[in-house]
Amino acid sequence: MSSAVTASKIGTTDRGQFTVVSARHPWRWVAGTAVAAVVILLLASAVSNPRFGWDKVALYFRDVAIVNGIGITLFLTVVCMAVGVGLGVVLAVMQLSANPVVKASASAYVTIFRGTPVLVQLLFWFNLSALYPEITFGIPGVSLDANQIITPLAAAILGLGLNEAAYMSEIVRAGIQSIDQGQGEAAGALGLSRIQTLTRVILPQAMRVIIPPTGNEFIGMLKMTSLVSVLAVPELLYSAQIIYSKNLQVVPLLLVASIWYIIVTTVFTVGQGYLERRFARGTSRSVPPTAAERVRKFFRVHSAQGSGKQGSGKQGLGKQALRKDAQS
Amino acid sequence: MTTETKESRNAPEALPLVRAEGVRKSFGDNEVLKGIDLHVQSGEVVCLIGASGSGKSTFLRCVNHLEKIDGGLLWVGDRAVGYRIKGDKLHEQSHNEICADRTDIGMVFQHFNLFPHMTVLENLMEAPLRVLKQRRPDVRRRALDLLEKVGLSEKADAYPRHLSGGQQQRVAIARALCMQPKLMLFDEPTSALDPELVGEVLRVMKDLARTGMTMIVVTHEMGFARDVADRVVFMHGGRIIEEGPAEEVIGNPQHERTRAFLSAVL
Numbered sequence: 268m269s270s271a272v273t274a275s276k277i278g279t280t281d282r283g284q285f286t287v288v289s290a291r292h293p294w295r296w297v298a299g300t301a302v303a304a305v306v307i308l309l310l311a312s313a314v315s316n317p318r319f320g321w322d323k324v325a326l327y328f329r330d331v332a333i334v335n336g337i338g339i340t341l342f343l344t345v346v347c348m349a350v351g352v353g354l355g356v357v358l359a360v361m362q363l364s365a366n367p368v369v370k371a372s373a374s375a376y377v378t379i380f381r382g383t384p385v386l387v388q389l390l391f392w393f394n395l396s397a398l399y400p401e402i403t404f405g406i407p408g409v410s411l412d413a414n415q416i417i418t419p420l421a422a423a424i425l426g427l428g429l430n431e432a433a434y435m436s437e438i439v440r441a442g443i444q445s446i447d448q449g450q451g452e453a454a455g456a457l458g459l460s461r462i463q464t465l466t467r468v469i470l471p472q473a474m475r476v477i478i479p480p481t482g483n484e485f486i487g488m489l490k491m492t493s494l495v496s497v498l499a500v501p502e503l504l505y506s507a508q509i510i511y512s513k514n515l516q517v518v519p520l521l522l523v524a525s526i527w528y529i530i531v532t533t534v535f536t537v538g539q540g541y542l543e544r545r546f547a548r549g550t551s552r553s554v555p556p557t558a559a560e561r562v563r564k565f566f567r568v569h570s571a572q573g574s575g576k577q578g579s580g581k582q583g584l585g586k587q588a589l590r591k592d593a594q595s
Numbered sequence: 596m597t598t599e600t601k602e603s604r605n606a607p608e609a610l611p612l613v614r615a616e617g618v619r620k621s622f623g624d625n626e627v628l629k630g631i632d633l634h635v636q637s638g639e640v641v642c643l644i645g646a647s648g649s650g651k652s653t654f655l656r657c658v659n660h661l662e663k664i665d666g667g668l669l670w671v672g673d674r675a676v677g678y679r680i681k682g683d684k685l686h687e688q689s690h691n692e693i694c695a696d697r698t699d700i701g702m703v704f705q706h707f708n709l710f711p712h713m714t715v716l717e718n719l720m721e722a723p724l725r726v727l728k729q730r731r732p733d734v735r736r737r738a739l740d741l742l743e744k745v746g747l748s749e750k751a752d753a754y755p756r757h758l759s760g761g762q763q764q765r766v767a768i769a770r771a772l773c774m775q776p777k778l779m780l781f782d783e784p785t786s787a788l789d790p791e792l793v794g795e796v797l798r799v800m801k802d803l804a805r806t807g808m809t810m811i812v813v814t815h816e817m818g819f820a821r822d823v824a825d826r827v828v829f830m831h832g833g834r835i836i837e838e839g840p841a842e843e844v845i846g847n848p849q850h851e852r853t854r855a856f857l858s859a860v861l
Contacts, residue, residue, distance in 0.1 A: 455694070456701075
């Protein structure tokens with residue numbers, strides 16, 4: 268907003284004679300107050316309602332079964348994502364292949380695995396022995412008992428990993444296609460083979476596009492592992508279920524599981540930020556700050572309030588903060 | 596065709612480095628090259644000029660098989676581009692053979708196409724290390740040497756993004772030269788540059804021409820064509836309309852299309 272200007276001042280160019288008045292944002296205060304009120308009401312209800320059973324939450328938060336469950340959840344997440352990413356890259360390259368059979372097979376895979384619910388797939392893998400009691404791989408002399416090989420954990424890895432590969436292949440394909448054609452041409456003109464072009468030139472650049480949605484997939488996978496509780500794999504949710512089936516503290520144990528899921532996804536989100544920075548190298552002038560930098564900046568601004576002596580850029584911030592304080 | 600016979604009569608004994616014989620290329624129904632005959636001697640600098648859509652860039656891209664030709668034959672040295680000749684059969688080359696043939700041909704693109712995730716030095720060293728499997732210290736020395744020649748020694752560790760367009764294009768030239776090619780192709784190397792940056796790139800190309808490098812340059816820079824090219828080739832509608840020494844084609848064009856084009860750009 269401009270300050271009041273008297274006629275005599277019009278036409279002069281010296282900014283110093285004016286007092287700058289910062290813009291007022293009354294509706295921000297209204298909205299902030301309303302939302303804060305709702306949040307306080309919710310928190311009050313959560314604290315005052317004894318059925319939340321916060322004492323039970325605290326009791327079971329570090330229960331050995333729960334902690335083991337987190338271990339299995341993390342193991343499943345990492346292994347299934349590894350299967351998904353590895354197979355996903357292969358499927359993406361297959362989808363971009365010039366060979367129509369290869370291309371169609373990859374598309375069919377994606378159609379089938381994206382087109383059926385992952386829960387159904389998990390149950391299919393779990394019941395594989397009904398379909399193939401003996402697994403021979405078509406090789407004479409090889410005969411494996413499906414019931415022994417397809418343990419609940421193996422069914423979980425197959426179900427979640429193969430399903431994930433279908434989604435990852437679409438992400439990788441979009442990443443590869445986002446790279447300018449000139450990159451492939453330049454690599455080809457230098458004599459790089461197709462595989463060298465892909466691994467040295469295209470994929471490293473595509474990573475910048477691939478990483479953010481893969482981070483989301485990773486977090487999605489972490490939560491999707493809770494589905495394998497139906498196969499009686501003792502991951503985080505099933506471990507909680509085992510406990511509450513005995514002591515009937517359903518809500519507190521679901522809270523324990525939920526809090527742990529939030530903690531782990533938060534840790535992953537921070538890691539994702541660092542990974543994105545790593546692959547933004549050379550491609551953008553300003554990379555978003557890391558979590559650590561954001562925390563440091565937060566505290567820097569607050570210390571500026573105290574001392575009031577900072578560099579020119581930060582001084583502005585400090586003064587603004589002071590002025591807001593004075594207003595409120 | 597008439598200029599072609601004249602050319603071959605006047606040609607020295609040595610086999611031309613590049614020989615195009617009736618090269619045709621279509622994109623769908625659109626025939627972009629309608630029979631190109633062109634010889635380029637070793638050490639010669641040839642500028643291809645003409646309006647956009649005349650097929651000059653397409654022809655250049657055919658020379659290192661970025662585009663596959665549909666008719667005629669195109670030779671670089673003693674090799675037919677894209678084919679292996681066995682008796683009376685033309686076998687299409689495998690991708691590996693195409694890659695091997697391309698190592699002798701450097702190419703510079705309009706939009707530089709540097710690898711943005713690698714430093715300048717890494718851009719130069721990538722192909723000699725991975726394709727020619729040369730020793731790292733040798734490649735590094737040669738790369739630094741080339742960067743000095745294009746005046747960018749201090750940018751060796753910078754990423755392309757932090758360079759100006761002119762600097763990026765000079766890096767791209769150095770990257771192509773780091774493969775020690777016999778032939779350099781330039782596809783409108785200054786068209787994407789701000790006017791004040793064109794000069795530095797043309798200077799590097801002039802220096803390169805002086806070293807005796809064989810160069811085919813698609814360009815709109817008539818001044819460069821006049822000063823540096825041994826021969827200027829004017830293309831229109833997928834055909835070569837006129838070719839000859841730079842002075843003659845640019846200074847005294849015979850064909851009316853050439854005259855119309857030149858009066859529009861000069």
